[in-house]
Amino acid sequence: MLSHAMGGNRPSVISAEQEAVLREKVHEPRNGVPGFVELMHWFEERFGEKINYKTLNGYVKRKYGAQVKTARKSHVLKDPLAAEAFKKTSPRTVLT
Secondary structure, eight states: OOOOOOOOOOOOSSOHHHHHHHHHHHHOTTOOOOSHHHHHHHHHHHHSOOOOHHHHHHHHHHHHOOOSSOOOSSOTTOOHHHHHHHHHHSOOOOOO
């Protein structure tokens, strides 16, 4: 009754060097990584190691607060003049 089968914290699969490069990749605004599957493939190509999807997903969410498939408020390369011209020429919708 006094013993339990819970284990302790395991060492991280991702090393400190890999973590530094991964941090740069996740925080890069023009990285072109739309989801965790693409990030997993990039990680495997970059470091030559297989990593479990669930491991990478949990690590990136926990460390960086990343989310999958959420739209940005604005595109990085958005042209404000083109957006304004589009708003002027697009039909207005009427809310009833």
